[in-house]
Amino acid sequence: GQQLNQSPQSMFIQEGEDVSMNCTSSSIFNTWLWYKQDPGEGPVLLIALYKAGELTSNGRLTAQFGITRKDSFLNISASIPSDVGIYFCAQGAQKLVFGQGTRLTINP
Amino acid sequence: DTAVSQTPKYLVTQMGNDKSIKCEQNLGHDTMYWYKQDSKKFLKIMFSYNNKELIINETVPNRFSPKSPDKAHLNLHINSLELGDSAVYFCASSSGTGGYNEQFFGPGTRLTVL
Numbered sequence: 001g002q003q004l005n006q007s008p009q010s011m012f013i014q015e016g017e018d019v020s021m022n023c024t025s026s027s028i029f030n031t032w033l034w035y036k037q038d039p040g041e042g043p044v045l046l047i048a049l050y051k052a053g054e055l056t057s058n059g060r061l062t063a064q065f066g067i068t069r070k071d072s073f074l075n076i077s078a079s080i081p082s083d084v085g086i087y088f089c090a091q092g093a094q095k096l097v098f099g100q101g102t103r104l105t106i107n108p
Numbered sequence: 109d110t111a112v113s114q115t116p117k118y119l120v121t122q123m124g125n126d127k128s129i130k131c132e133q134n135l136g137h138d139t140m141y142w143y144k145q146d147s148k149k150f151l152k153i154m155f156s157y158n159n160k161e162l163i164i165n166e167t168v169p170n171r172f173s174p175k176s177p178d179k180a181h182l183n184l185h186i187n188s189l190e191l192g193d194s195a196v197y198f199c200a201s202s203s204g205t206g207g208y209n210e211q212f213f214g215p216g217t218r219l220t221v222l
Contacts, residue, residue, distance in 0.1 A: 040215070042198050042214050043198075050208070094139065094141075094163070094209075096211060098151040098152070100149070100150060101149050
């Protein structure tokens, strides 16, 4: 079945630093999604990508759909304390397949 | 107003018991889902309903039985609970079934089986 490999598994950074995480897929799919999960909450969609090469921003977040359609990255610029959480990549339409998540910790 | 709500937020029970988790969405969506998140935070889909009809049924033990009384509600009943059922269960909803439609997640129900 489809598998998503997300890295890194965790990141410990200083406030103000930029963050980069990525995801690779064993299959080709038509969407790449990036979600964030705060402690005690459900995942919330940050960015959705629909075609190869697409680069989309949402405030300080930028994500790209890789040309090969098998990878995607998410960048966060100038991190702030509220960026703390778990970031998930996902693929699919109705049946979402999630990566293992990247846990982001920020030292003030 | 909460878009996707789940009850209870926490559920602690003994092995062998039967329990239910309820989900309601007020977004007017016609597709609802159940996901399971394990202790390593891995999220996996279990079921999906569209207009009260089951459309996705992953390899889930038949002790788990979803029920959708109407398109705004999707409940999950679990029989003969086992230790391995301990997890956080998330309900989600989206509009439509064609292509990708954003899935909105509830706050989760943390189930602990002792």
